[in-house]
Amino acid sequence: MMANQVQVNDTSTMIKTIPYRLYTEPQVLKEEQEKIFARSWQFVGHSSQVQKQGDYFTCEVAGEPILVVRGKDDQVRAFYNVCPHRATKLEKKEEGNKKILQCGYHGWTFNLDGSLYKAPNFKNTDSFCEGEACLRSVRLEMEASMIFVNLDDDALPLAESYGDFFTSLKDVEFLGELKKVWEKKRVIKANWKAFIDNYLECDHCPIAHPSFVATLDMSQYSIVACENYSVQGTIVKPDKQYGSVELNKAEFQGGRFYWLWPNMMVTIYPGSGNMTVIQMVPIDHETTLGVYHVFFRDENLTQEEKDLLAFMEQVRDEDVELVELEQIGFRSRAFKEGRFSPTEHGVRQFHDMIREALDIKA
Ligand code: FES
Ligand SMILES: [Fe+2]
Missing domain, CATH: 3.90.380.10 (Naphthalene 1,2-dioxygenase Alpha Subunit; Chain A, domain 1)
Structure with a gap:
């Protein structure tokens, strides 16, 4: 300790x-x-909250709406919970499970990795499937089953940000349970x-x-x-x-x-x-x-x-x-x-x- x-x-x-x-x-x-x-680094949740693919929860960090979701590839990602079309807050519920994320305004849909799936009010989606039309991602890291996000792309990695804090938790053998x-x-x-x-x-x-x-x-x-x-x-x-x-x-x-x-x-x-x-x-x-x-x-x-x-x-x-x-x-x-x-x-x-x-x- x-x-x-x-x-x-x-x-x-x-x-x-x-x-x-x-x-x-x-x-x-x-x-x-x-x-x-x-x-x-801001704590946003625990790995038990996104156990299955499609599990998601929403939160706020520094006044920003954030969405955390486990993808079909089992990776847990964080995004700004904001639609790239015209800024509408994407997911309104606190938590749930989704196969696809849909904006309630003009119906744009997004895969769980944040990429655009369909933009119904645009005929050809190909040119939208990269960059600006995807959800804007936020850094997310997990240590000791705790999920943290950081809005700063230049911040030190989580494990290096708090000295030996996470090492000191290693003797708490029940954390994963x-x-x-x-x-x-x-x-x-x-x-x-x-x-x-x-x-x-x-x-x-x-x-x-x-x-x-x-x-x-x-x-x-x-x-x-x-x-x-x-x-x-x-x-x-x-x-x-x-x-x-x-x-x-x-x-x-x-x-x-x-x-x-x-x-x-x-x-x-x-x-x-x-x-x-x-x-x-x-x-x-x-x-x-x-x-x-x-x-x-x-x-x-x-x-x-x-x-x-x-x-x-x-x-x-x-x-x-x-x-x-x-x-x-x-x-x-x-x-x-x-x-x-x-x-x-x-x-x-x-x-x-x-x-x-x-x-x-x-
Ligand atoms: S604001 Fe989201 S689809 Fe238009
Ligand atoms: Fe006290």
Whole structure:
């Protein structure tokens, strides 16, 4: 689990957080969409969602409509979900299975590899079957059964973008067996970065999460900053348990909580195989859609798994309340920025990356 650590900038000027205006100004989000979300790998789904040829799902990345589909050659591809004829959004449903993709406006049809099949309002389709008349493709890569897309054709390959993150997952032997069993979306009245900040430190845990600190040994809690990601965790106190089921001593690892630049989190708790992928997707500069994808081995949850879900929900509710209160303060004229404690180095890493991406000196 221990990864190649990176040094977080430790000079005195960096003790301050990024300016609060970055949480409250609409034009900052526009810049972030362009410079951060359109240039980073974004998790869009799990391989179990496109198991059969023709399986597809739609999503949004950096405000762009995206379509992911498994072709007749078994390759999973991503396209802009936009018709090349006159821009209509092609697939409207969230998921399904299709032999051919059809635009609902003038009936152009496309093969699952994105090539044009027929354009009924053009007599001769031959000249359309290449280039402009095909769906516009988007880079897609899969690691550890997770599907990512990147709108930037020049971005580093996925496996090279996050240091040894994917290698560190190799000892999680159940990853390939997981199925998406639950998805929850919730609207959070705070800037997307506020929730990432909250996730990246546990100074607030003793105050805000009594059940969390009652279960985990906080004296052993650590956060390790790695290349474009960080990992945090500790061990479970020997006499404690998650939910109602006693953990066996061999599983006294308290789980691992990853963050991946810019807005993705992966949590793996001990006990039966589980993983939650969390994304903070900006709706506007002061509103965020929290998307929680929960994976277990089976849709029929055991009592232990139901207890774990309830435990995660409770911790999440506690965090959402805090970041919504924080957003009120970001808008105030009282302070222009905050300060980092020595144990908030995970947040400092995130803020250093925000400064670099947006070219901010303060
Ligand atoms: S806009 Fe799609 S066929 Fe015309
Ligand atoms: Fe928290």
